[in-house]
Amino acid sequence: MPNSVVYVSGTFDLFHSNHLKMINYGRGLGDTLIVGVSTDELVCSYKNPPAIPFEERIAIVEGLKHPDVVIPQHTLEHVETVQNLNIDIFVIGDDWKGKYDYLKEHGVKVFYFPYGKGASSTGLKKQIFNDYKALLDKSDNHPIPDPESNNEA
Numbered sequence: 001m002p003n004s005v006v007y008v009s010g011t012f013d014l015f016h017s018n019h020l021k022m023i024n025y026g027r028g029l030g031d032t033l034i035v036g037v038s039t040d041e042l043v044c045s046y047k048n049p050p051a052i053p054f055e056e057r058i059a060i061v062e063g064l065k066h067p068d069v070v071i072p073q074h075t076l077e078h079v080e081t082v083q084n085l086n087i088d089i090f091v092i093g094d095d096w097k098g099k100y101d102y103l104k105e106h107g108v109k110v111f112y113f114p115y116g117k118g119a120s121s122t123g124l125k126k127q128i129f130n131d132y133k134a135l136l137d138k139s140d141n142h143p144i145p146d147p148e149s150n151n152e153a
Contacts, residue, residue, distance in 0.1 A: 004030035004088040007081065009073060011038045012057045013050035018093075020064070022113040026091040027066040029111070034085060035061050036073035046076070082108055 008026035012019050027033045037058045043050050050057065054072070062070045075081075078090065082103060090103050094112040103110050 003032075005032045005034065005086050006030035006089040006091060007078075007085065007087045008033065008035045008067075008091045009038075009078070010036070010093065011043050011050055012061055013043075013052050015052075015057070015060050018115045022091060022093060022115075023061070023064060023066055025111075025113055026089075029089050029091070032068050033066055034069045034071060034087070035067040036071055036081070037061050038073045042074055042076065078103060079106060082106055 006026045006029045008023055010019065010022065023033070023035060026035070037054070040049060040054045052060075058070060058072065061067060073081075078087075078100065079102075081087065082090070083106070087108055089109045089111065090100060091111045091113055092100060094114045097112045100110050100112075
């Protein structure tokens, strides 16, 4: 598709290699790559807040090589975005499979990027939580030493 505009949608919390793969995939699909980063308010409307604040997440994506434009994403409904930005191709993670098929009615090709195995923000959060909990348990659950037995003469 000549002069095609690709839109990659995501939260990009705890930015990891699968996020980068999805953005790079989007770059390969067209001529202009726009990346929409979900605002904190949007994310909080359907799940727990991101670990990384919006300003940090959008700055990380802006610093990448491939996006031509990075914009805040304020809604999960993308018909207006598609129309306003003349988007030809829409890319989102496959955890949203089927949710954006309605964009096909507007002439948009929709790709659900397969994360497959590997890093995910949810998995990273769980790992960090479990590792931190184990560290706390280890540091907080120890015998209290007898002060008299530690006297050095």
